[in-house]
Amino acid sequence: MKVNRTIALTFFFMSIIVIPLFFLGWILIGRDSSKLIWLMKIVISGLYMLLIFIIGYWGFICYYLRYLFGVLYVIVSALSISDMVTLPFIYEENVTKFVYNNGFYIFIYLLVAGTMLHFIIKSITALSYNGTSISLAFPFKSGTYYVFEGGNSKKCSLINYHFAGSSHTKNNVNKSMQYATDIVKLNSIGSFAKNILPKQIEKYAIYKEAIYSPCNGTIIEVVDNRDNEEPFSGNHPYNVGNKIVIQSKGINIVIGHIQRDSIKVKVGDFVNEGQHIANVGNSGLTEFPHLHIQAMKVVEGSIWSGEGIPILFDGKFLVKNTLITKIQTTFDCIHMYFFYIIQ
Structure with missing residues (x-):
């Protein structure tokens, strides 16, 4: 956007x-x-x-x-x-x-x-969804996170712009983005950055945040060669930047705007829920660092042709202005330590 x-x-x-x-x-x-x-x-x-x-x-x-x-x-x-x-x-x-x-x-x-x-x-x-949903784990583990675009975007663009976004409509990908969700991290004063809408990428709380796989599945697509965009430069390419696409139970999950050279998986890998797969960046069509995640049905041809599927994160449908607080326990740290040893 x-x-x-x-x-x-x-x-x-x-x-x-x-x-x-x-x-x-x-x-x-x-x-x-x-x-x-x-x-x-x-x-x-x-x-x-x-x-x-x-x-x-x-x-x-x-x-x-x-x-x-x-x-x-x-x-x-x-x-x-x-x-x-x-x-x-x-x-x-x-x-x-x-x-x-x-x-x-x-x-x-x-x-x-x-x-x-x-x-x-x-x-x-727009705070509710239609049809069958997919249950995913929340992709972050430590902090307070804020949904600034989320909900049924086909019902109301004031809650979630993705379906009505002119760029998405023009490129005929808006149907796949009906339930796309954009997430940032909040700092201690309840803002997602130091200062208001700074142009320095490192001032955003979510920048370089570790992303964890929201499900078990197979990696079917990876892009990891796009540089970060300067916040509010206005010269962004039309894409979700560096991305990972996970296929799970007939559903494609796209995770976008990833930091270049941070992706830890490759096409064909099987990932487990909770596995560290990348870090948040500011690549692609984005004015500031955030995580873009969406799910859509598997179809022939482009993944963007699939119908958007509502996502339940830890059993909850996340909509605009939802807060999610995650606390990383000692068990989580031990689990991650042994996982990397095994890897």
Whole structure:
């Protein structure tokens, strides 16, 4: 996905910082002429807070702001009740006169509120999947990881862009990407990088993170000759970069954007679930280091012709804004040590 850094920064700050703060301030210090106006203000502010809670890219700045703004909305709404109770229901003589005098504003309000409600409902439908799924182990073992694109992308691109992405549609691979998932790692403050959207690749928490095989299977394709792309350079080739394709039980699993020269398997190898197979890089069509993983049915010809299959990681369907915390135990370390001795 090609993203202009300046546009991305502006969008993230406006959508999950500036606009929520505007609504909170409006509720807290805005002057209302009637209970109806107060209620309309509470409803439209709440709709935006709910929408951005579901679809916002919170991990790009601080994931935990997602909950902070929700709590603040409840608090300021409660604080505004004391001023509201003394107001008349409407400031006009009757509802008919109120509608007549404020028809244009009511129309705009209903249009905006209806649009937000539409996208909320559409986003919620993308949090579930259709058809048969495949169960995989989560490909990382130590840390807190954040899904920034995940869910049923055919239902709603605000939850997962892959199916509707113009590049994917143009190259006729979007059907295979219906349930593709993009994952980053969060640091201690809930951000996926030091600073916000840095251009230095090493500042991203997931860069060079060890990738573990999500299943038992046979390696059918490996690409390991593509260099990392500079974050937000805008000159990325259309591919998933260095990749590994594992075939398991009639399903192809693609793992992409891998670090060059980090792949530890070759075509024909049989891999076991939990085996270290590569490290995260920034190769291919990607603005910053992350793991791209998807599953699709095995078909004749290109692997990208296969229908996308929903993935359950450790029994859970991962969607946008899901957090996964993994703790590497002493047993895991001992197991890895003996595995490498045997190898």
